[in-house]
Amino acid sequence: MKFGVVISEGPYTHQAADSAFHFVKSAIAKGHEVPRVFFYHDGVNVATRLSVPPQDERNIQENWSALAKEHGVDLVVCIAAAQRRGILDDNEAKRQGKDASNIAEGFRISGLGQLIEMGIQTDRLVTFGD
Amino acid sequence: MKFGVVISEGPYTHQAADSAFHFVKSAIAKGHEVPRVFFYHDGVNVATRLSVPPQDERNIQENWSALAKEHGVDLVVCIAAAQRRGILDDNEAKRQGKDASNIAEGFRISGLGQLIEMGIQTDRLVTFGD
Amino acid sequence: MSEVKKFLYVNRKAPYGTIYALEALEVVLIGAAFDQDVSLAFLDDGVFQLTKGQNTDGIGVKNFSPTFRALGDYEVTKLFVEQESLDERGLTTDDLQEVTYEDEDDDWAEKPSIRVVSRAEMADIMANQDVVLSF
Amino acid sequence: MSEVKKFLYVNRKAPYGTIYALEALEVVLIGAAFDQDVSLAFLDDGVFQLTKGQNTDGIGVKNFSPTFRALGDYEVTKLFVEQESLDERGLTTDDLQEVTYEDEDDDWAEKPSIRVVSRAEMADIMANQDVVLSF
């Protein structure tokens, strides 16, 4: 079965990104497909590569990047939500006249249409938020 | 009178940073001192200079940076909270081996001791959070 | 696109204190381009999103409540508001702004988009969807 | 430092679902170095922070509950827990972990740091502070 997943809250502050991670891992291990995870609201903050969690804590961004690489999950960050919150890729940084970008490997910035498309093309949609 | 202010939530997502801004402006206009504002939890996300809000919305980071410049308010971002969430200055970026920083003008990264010190040295402490 | 899915946007939070209401509306506007069967549910504090007379000048935040009135132009015409949620908050439909659409199947007659439903009806609406997005 | 202020850390949120409990504890640990008069209040869902038997292996998040037991070493010895908050959640003091400190004024006798108080007493404690930090 195809699952779409929405993450609506930022890393560490809320458990949403952790819960979603364990859920997606289990879903894939059980033979389901998770073609896309959509990051919305503060969820876009999961995508920063500048995060430096304490050594004895999990690295939420790295976990997602690794999962995406291993299983081909499309990690989409909402562009409008990301702009408000200061999550940029190189293209966006250039376009907005900013001197740095901060998006991590495996994440890509795109529009809200990708969320609707995910809702249309998957069999189930699961939201992790606040 | 001396006011200390704590902001515990991120910009745009929660109203905290807006409410605090209006409060601090009024306090200063009424002749009070606001020597320091401390950004904790997701409040550290106010400090990113990479934010690009829509043209017809307020720019929360720029508002704070301007207020700090005009009135000498010390905008302190908690280092531990900032590291988890990917808010870095140049020094921290170098120290952590990261290829970019994202802190805005007028904000500085420091320890939680600055929060306690603010509580000791001000007459009133006001918290804006979730 | 052959398949039309029923999308429900569930709004349970008040406006301005948090961004969920505004960013939910942004999804609805983009989603309207996809020609799905769209409904919006307003229950619990979500009913506060539709109050009339919102004036955000004093808090320096954009007033997005007029956008609800534009939804008809996007063919988003089903805004279900829960009666019990209004009652608990001391509100009546008179406290809500008018949102209308022009019904192309009825000679473009102007009709109300807001439909007040009971809690039981809201539960039925929720149970009759393909995709539920919660804000 | 001549002036000693009374600091109260108010904990009203459950652990793990959000980071507030953990980051509150980080403030308490740093604050302990400042030689102020420190108290912690646990009420509403904050009482859940002190439950025993927490095991976070299954959620991949660090278990910080043992840190409460270290507070005595930092001379943080007043952890006020509200009885009514426990009652409403079906908890008794038996569900809480033991937190103790060694009382230097009483020949280093080991004493409990957790003091269960009524809601009225909690209100009195809150009203008797110089600085209240809420999490």
Place this chain on the structure above:
Amino acid sequence: MSTLHTVNKSPFATGALVSCLDHCKDGDAILMIEDGVYGGLTGTTVADRVQQKAGSVAIFVLSPDADARGLATDRLLAGVNGVDYDGFVDLVADHDRTQAWL
């Protein structure tokens, strides 16, 4: 010695206002800000609890937040008064401490 309590959550969404009402003391003040302003409305499921306290505790709503949410002044409970940000500042100065019910 008295306290200014701030409540920024809707009383229909979280327990913050009720907990605040249960812990404030005679002579304290409560200022409802952000989504907290809904706690000042008449005819709600919490109106009686708020009204009961309004005698012994001064209760305010932050008017800019009430305006943003379309709450007309005549919908506020008797004894619940509006203040602007300057009034907020005065309330902080006039009480010995501020406690936020987050």
Place this chain on the structure above:
Amino acid sequence: MSTLHTVNKSPFATGALVSCLDHCKDGDAILMIEDGVYGGLTGTTVADRVQQKAGSVAIFVLSPDADARGLATDRLLAGVNGVDYDGFVDLVADHDRTQAWL
């Protein structure tokens, strides 16, 4: 046609669980995750409301979240059962839609 409802908030902090209980239908399932697991406890102010639904609605807590919070299995209401993340996945697959009560 049935729904899996997820509740991730403590019932003592927000109204999400109660609203979910008020809107779910016979044959639906409720999965309490994150701070939502406290809704499965015995002897609480919401226990009766949860217990009442447990006949017509299948109620679960996510065990890893219950364990993290120190909730022993014998403290869960009768009819409230634990599942792990694999069980969560099965619940999603077995119901026609998932609705999150945020």
